[in-house]
Amino acid sequence: MRYRFAIMAALAAACTPLPALAHPHIFAEARLEIVGGPDGNVEELQNVWRFDEVFSSSVLLDFDKNTDLKLDSAELAELGETMRTSLGDYHYFTTITLDGAVIGITKPDAIHVSLQDNQLMVIFAVKPVKPIPLKGRLTFGIYDPSMYTSIDFPTDGDLIVKGAAFAKCQHKVVRPDPDEVLSQNSASLTDAFFNDPTGTDMTKLFATRMEVTC
Template sequence: MHLTKRAAILASALAMVLGSSAPVRVHPHVFAEARLDVMLNPDKTVKSLRHLWRFDDLFSSTVLMEFDKNADLKLDDAELQDVSNTVYASLAEYDYFQLVTADGKDVSMKPPPTLIANYEADQLIILFESEPKEPLKLTGKVDFGVYDPTFYTAIDFVEDENMAVNDLPSTCKRSVIRPDPDEAIAQNQSNLTDAFFNDPSGTDLSKIFATRLELDCQAEG
């Protein structure tokens, strides 16, 4: 399902729960198509996550207008660095939108040492790489995803192949989980309070809608 269509379904599902009083800010305003590459060490622990986000034309043009200081309708190196610094600082309090769990428990990630912004074919592209704070072994169920806890940005993976693992061990099975918005809301109805919809950033529940790469790994015998 294409990103914008899936985001629209999510917004519609939320509106059905809330009724006509749903605040506008729970609907995504910015859309990005993503790629995630899980890089492994020789011992099959997770080395890093490599992220690439390609933003929609409307948001990208807004960035161009805001950061094109010399008004030449392009972003030079200095202007792109300003974009990088702004995005880097903005994402810091949200752990760079990363979702990583091992057997259902959150895995802490180091902040990326740097973030790169490019502007190609009228689209803003963001790239960064981050590492687990502690060694992360591929045992049991390990999940990786990207989500904005404020619901302002919809970041999704158009193709399952856009969530990849380099040299996936034979002891692991890979699957891409795309939660159905209606089912996710129904399963978590008791936790979706008015406070969540009035201020999604005050909760961690928006992760229930995130597309996830799930690795189900058995111990080597």
């Protein structure tokens, strides 16, 4: 339980971390809009995450302080701030690379949370820690390196670029074939990787991503 909440929202307190997390326990459908600014740099990444009903129900129980079986505005604000603080340890599951170099991101100004049709909806935007010019080869991905949380883009239209700055670039959504990844990286994808609860950056090989070439 502690690991589940730490990885997604750092709710509450100490229990023993789960031992082997080689498959997801939390599921979310995502939309990512990569915004190019008028200065020709990446401006921000706009995220929408919708979580599965089981996880959403557990969050409801933990943050429903007045036990009315719903989350009022104050409770939603507390949940959003908890996630904003805690997900920083996991870089908000965001990976940006420029010509292979990883670029960090800043903490979002706020994380907006709502509960719709018994599912938790999370909306926030992050910015690169430094200007990223739309030049060279860039990749943008949202994934959990621990594999504890599955973040899925249901269609290619849920992972897009926005802004006139991208007009000079080519872009495509890449959905790696797991069998091909395993075959091509058999030397590095070991049993230790699949049973490491701390996660490794090798999971990025399996993650859906946007590739941009300018």
